[in-house]
Amino acid sequence: MAFLIGEALLIAAYEIGRDAVYRIIEGGTIEVNSIMLGVTVLSILSKEAMFRYSVYVGRKLNSQILIADAYHHRSDALSSVAVLVGLGAQKLGFQYGDAIAGLVVAVFLVKVSLEIIRENVRYLPGQAPPFEVCERIKKIALNVPNVLGVHDLRAHYVGNKLHVELHVEVPPELSLKEAHDISEEVKKRIGQIPEVEVAFVHVDIKGVTK
Template identity: 35%
Template structure:
């Protein structure tokens, strides 16, 4: 598992650095705000990739005296911080695009511009498919956030390509409009990532379907007569579960304890669960 997650972050980082370099060069040569916006978008992607790489590494660290329940919050925290940064970059792109809309600048379109943008679209589609697979496999919110960003990059690059086509027809205002639209996709990506990871950071409870799964597993354990309370919340990207089970009041304390442990171990086998706290209620 660690190897696959690390490889996923390294692949994304390598692709984003390469795209940043080629889009930066072509953007400067062409002076197209749509392409320059794409270069800035790739710059944020590089920072996102670095942040996710660090967060994935930290999240795998074992619990210590200061973080006794582990470091699972590292991934959603990194994703949220990077989402905020995406908003800042988007604002700067909108500002420059509006300036160019008011005072148009000369744009030099060459074949390399089309090649770079088309290459970006194709590579980001492939990267998104890979990231979605890894995110589902390991339940990684950071990789999931990166996959959202990648598919939004596909849309942003497509808009930039239309802007370049417009500029090649001496319709420079289309390039400026494309720059603004690229920024909108950056905003969209940041919003989606922030919204998804806010649940982890705020400790949202599990949904009814997950609660039902918890109850079904618990009630199948020999000695459990019923459940009178169940609570859960995210700690990082994993759930902590508190459950009150009912057992026969006439059985020994040891047997009650053993039943509680069986419930605990059974529920902690669920991939989304990190820790289970069982309270015994004799009836």
């Protein structure tokens, strides 16, 4: 979903940039008054407040969707900034102020949308996590008492959460209950990683099963 929001922002950037170019080519003026300026300022403040709140909640919940969606509010705020700059510039006699401001906003939105897309490509279904994340999972499993080895580790993203599957090797002298308790402890510790949603742990007897 966040990936699609990034693409939507890219389209919005194109629309804003295209309109700005048309205004430069075609010209045209409007009568500026205090009501227009006041409404524009109010729009900027409200949209910026919504942006900051959405980013705060998104980071707190580790939700890329909320963070990405926040930039819809930021794009609205920046569009209003472009309008305000344009109205102010026109008030001062500079006809193309709003168009230039619109181009600046379009460039900013392109930058933000590409960052969102790049950040969320790895969350597409089936995408594996970075090597460092896999090594961290192995290290956590190996730190559990009586875990002698880890192999066949598989992990992939479902949304922005990881599904993990791995095999752990335990000593052959352990009872079935002890082996089960070890697998549960490994599962518990891996599940404490914030981005892990679920972990499946298979127990192998060292030197006996694989």
